[in-house]
Amino acid sequence: MERDDLIVNDSYPLNAHHSEEEGVKIRKNIIFVTVLLTVITAVEVGMGVLFKRADTFSWEMIKWTFVTLTLVKAGYIVMSFMHLGEEGSVMKKTILIPYLIFIAYLIFIALTEGFGHLYNLTNFH
Amino acid sequence: MSGHSNDNVSSEELWGGGRSPYGISYGKMYMWFFLVSDALTFSGLLTAYGFSRAASEEPWPIGEQVFRALPGLEGQYPLVYVALMTFILIVSSVTMVLAVEAGHRNDKRGVVRWMLATIIGGIFFLGSQAWEWSHFIHGGGGSFLLATEVTITADNGEEYVLPVGEPIFMDHHFGEIAEAYSNGDASVNLHEHHGHVTLTQFGEHTHEVELHQLTIHKYIEDEQVITGDDIYTLWEARSESFTFGANMHENEYATQQSYANFFFFITGFHGFHVFSGVVINFIIFIMAYRGVFERRKHYEMVEKVGLYWHFIDLVWVFVFTFYYLI
Numbered sequence: 001m002e003r004d005d006l007i008v009n010d011s012y013p014l015n016a017h018h019s020e021e022e023g024v025k026i027r028k029n030i031i032f033v034t035v036l037l038t039v040i041t042a043v044e045v046g047m048g049v050l051f052k053r054a055d056t057f058s059w060e061m062i063k064w065t066f067v068t069l070t071l072v073k074a075g076y077i078v079m080s081f082m083h084l085g086e087e088g089s090v091m092k093k094t095i096l097i098p099y100l101i102f103i104a105y106l107i108f109i110a111l112t113e114g115f116g117h118l119y120n121l122t123n124f125h
Numbered sequence: 126m127s128g129h130s131n132d133n134v135s136s137e138e139l140w141g142g143g144r145s146p147y148g149i150s151y152g153k154m155y156m157w158f159f160l161v162s163d164a165l166t167f168s169g170l171l172t173a174y175g176f177s178r179a180a181s182e183e184p185w186p187i188g189e190q191v192f193r194a195l196p197g198l199e200g201q202y203p204l205v206y207v208a209l210m211t212f213i214l215i216v217s218s219v220t221m222v223l224a225v226e227a228g229h230r231n232d233k234r235g236v237v238r239w240m241l242a243t244i245i246g247g248i249f250f251l252g253s254q255a256w257e258w259s260h261f262i263h264g265g266g267g268s269f270l271l272a273t274e275v276t277i278t279a280d281n282g283e284e285y286v287l288p289v290g291e292p293i294f295m296d297h298h299f300g301e302i303a304e305a306y307s308n309g310d311a312s313v314n315l316h317e318h319h320g321h322v323t324l325t326q327f328g329e330h331t332h333e334v335e336l337h338q339l340t341i342h343k344y345i346e347d348e349q350v351i352t353g354d355d356i357y358t359l360w361e362a363r364s365e366s367f368t369f370g371a372n373m374h375e376n377e378y379a380t381q382q383s384y385a386n387f388f389f390f391i392t393g394f395h396g397f398h399v400f401s402g403v404v405i406n407f408i409i410f411i412m413a414y415r416g417v418f419e420r421r422k423h424y425e426m427v428e429k430v431g432l433y434w435h436f437i438d439l440v441w442v443f444v445f446t447f448y449y450l451i
Contacts, residue, residue, distance in 0.1 A: 030219060049203050090146045095161060
């Protein structure tokens with residue numbers, strides 16, 4: 001059976017070797033992402049400790065800040081650590097678009113049905 | 126298996142356009158497809174958690190209140206331990222990227238060294254999780270539920286009307302012997318007189334603890350410590366129902382059992398991923414060490430397991446935010 005992962009083709013990252021000098025640059029970027037992820041986590045914990053949930057308005061803002069920071073962290077992990085940023089655009093779309101469609105649908109349906117459930121509970125029972 | 130890995134197949138024979146539009150080997154592509162489906166599983170779990178929480182009418186426990194212990198240290202360190210676990214996982218993700226980078230330079234020593242560091246990081250994370258589970262299961266000191274409505278004044282001077290079924294939390298020292306007492310341990314005696322509640326455990330070493338303080342609203346924002354005469358009032362109003370720590374049927378953290386169940390399932394499912402990741406990393410480490418990839422002239426297997434390992438870090442970032450932080 002033919003295996004297409006064995007193709008020696010310059011468009012394949014299989015052979016994307018890099019030199020010692022390029023390695024230094026890549027490692028610098030890795031260190032930068034590490035520090036960024038650590039700092040964001042520390043900021044999140046600090047915010048969680050400092051701010052009270054009782055203040056409804058500001059807590060709502062803080063929750064969205066947490067979600068945004070998490071998505072930033074996720075973006076750096078996927079694009080930099082998992083090298084998705086370096087893959088071709090077809091590959092990128094093949095991975096991201098189906099996932100984003102399904103997850104948007106899942107959140108939509110959970111919110112809709114979730115509130116519907118609360119509505120029935122408070123109004124019809 | 127590895128014997129044919131260097132065979133060359135012409136891409137013109139396989140793709141009409143002469144080259145793959147994906148520009149990626151099938152091994153990496155299918156690892157990505159697997160990760161997408163696995164990500165949907167975790168998304169489903171976290172969405173279900175959010176749904177349960179939104180639909181809950183009782184107050185939901187707060188991460189900073191529940192997870193604030195450190196091993197061997199007295200005091201309150203909200204989420205510090207979980208942040209430490211996150212840091213361990215981030216660092217082990219970094220050592221994995223460095224292993225992949227070393228692989229791109231065909232640097233066998235580098236790959237072996239960084240893979241080993243990644244495995245050690247993974248083992249540290251698993252150990253931390255074991256401690257956290259153990260702490261969650263054993264709990265803080267347990268709680269009892271009120272059988273009648275009680276009005277008390279907290280240490281901050283405010284008056285609280287506590288309804289029937291309100292959980293009242295004991296401290297660690299009292300809770301330990303109270304657990305044996307509530308389990309019907311015959312060596313534990315209860316003394317109540319002049320507003321003092323004392324538990325005595327007879328044995329090789331006799332332990333005696335007096336009830337000095339109780340806590341209300343322990344795992345939600347408005348935590349209050351109760352001392353003085355109100356302790357006896359609350360103790361008198363207790364029902365038969367005691368809860369210590371957490372298991373699959375009850376937990377002291379919340380009236381909703383789904384809180385504990387989601388903890389066990391989400392962190393457990395993630396922990397299982399970490400465990401399998403460590404095993405897979407170990408296999409690849411051995412292969413790299415024995416020079417299998419050196420003979421193959423590429424370290425793509427390291428990249429594939431690297432993808433899986435980074436995914437574990439990615440999931441933890443979301444678990445950390447949605448389970449612990451929000």
